[in-house]
Amino acid sequence: MLPIPIDLKEILKHYKTIAQHTHKGIQGHALLIAGSYGKIGAAVLASKAAIKSGCGLVTAFVPKCGYEIIQIAIPEVMVLTDMEEKYISKIAFEIQPQAIGIGPGIGQDEATQKAVHEFLENNKIPLIMDADALNILSQNKSWLSLLVSKTILTPHPKELERLIGKWTSEEEKFQKTIAFSKEYNLIVVMKGAPTHIIDGETIYQNTTGNAALATAGSGDVLTGIISSLLAQSYEPIQAAILGVYLHGLTADIALPETGYQSFIASDIISNIGKAFLSLDNSRK
Template sequence: MEHFLKIDRTEILKRFKPMDKFTHKGIQGHALIIGGSYGKAGSVCLASKACLKSGAGLVTAYIPKCSYAIVQTAVPEVMVITDDYMEHIVSIHFSILPQAIGIGIGMGQHPDTQHAFFNFIKMNKIRLVIDADGLNILSQNKEWLGLLPEKTILTPHLKELERLIGAWDSPEDRMEKVKLFSAQFNVIVVIKGAHTQIVDKTMVYENTTGNQSLATAGSGDVLTGIITGLSAQDYSPIDAAILGVYLHGLAADIALPETGYHSFIASDCIAFLGKAFLSLEYI
């Protein structure tokens, strides 16, 4: 049985669902983005905006109080819930019922934040995407991995991955370790990098879009937002990961003639996301 698949346009069109002409924001999915800390409000702005631009009908950001004015000003379409504390998250409580949650971007690793993260994952049953400091906290508390909902999507770059699974001797060794990790905890692992790979137990999907311009601050935050937004729209976790990675890379490819490699920034990925979607719908 084949356990490897290259993700190209043909494979994406098998998974992509055009938006129904009679839909409305109430049925397009509500996504929650949890993160931010003093000096890192931008990560939540990027993730939240990307989440909206992926088609989610509603997006709420859960942030510390210091980020309130920044997020409300930078992304007026996003709703905000603030933590009780000013500079970092110390508890995670909300009354909304989102369809998907993205957590960890810009969150920091303060002991209070780690405690809040533990209490959150202990109770949470909602679809989850974990990135950045969420991954770093898990790597310090690996016994918490068993608390994650099945098919939680983890989006590490190579350094974050090493903290989670340990060092490897070769790319082949790394992949075997990721497969074992995915199977043990029933999670989907998005290994970010040149030719991003998505691992679901023994199955490996390799992306075919993207270029070196994505090696820029905030690029991962944008990806987290896109995948969370697609998850909220009721894509299966694996399809949300595959489609999110493909669109993220495709937006960077479409932007390239205008931005070049050096001048591309994460906000450009969001700006060109519409053209990436259009290429699936009308060409």
């Protein structure tokens, strides 16, 4: 089947402008479970991207060593901490987020794996899983059946291979990912150049983005953007499509100013506003 292009026409079917009388309490609350010692940056990037993508509230759940880092780096974001200093060991919270993003920078410590398992057994909130959360799933494939329906997975090619096994052709890669998506009722964002999204038999192909995105943390930012959209009541497939498009668009907007070399993940975040504005302007 031919992929559906994720272009402006497709995006305008899904994109919702912000209601004038909305307030932060109804704009959605996203929870980002991220970071470990030396990789708190992943939590900073994901939660900053979330608050810059329209949800009303963002909470970051990090190991203790991340507390001051997040509070100072992004005062707009609230912080909950694990009992452990350097890694996540038990995911417990009393807030009621509308979406959860888990994985950037969490590592694969045994205690973190146990915490992820317990979390998945109990979670019913719309979910996006990235990075080490995917690697943990790959090591414990029986946990895939615990995921809430239409959970969004965002693997890069290596993470995808860990999840579905090796492929010998592009065709086989798509066949295996479609079978995987159908078996567990998941949405798979196959990150790459270009990114494809698999939702059962349906394949979408992104049209934005460029090689400037080949830089540390750009996937962590994507997780934050999609978590934010999910918290704003976009359906999981809509959040994945819009998130991937906006993420790529930031790089297309920034490229004339930064060039490929000096573009960094924070430049994605600082151009999210212009990316949203270009959607608003195209409606006028």
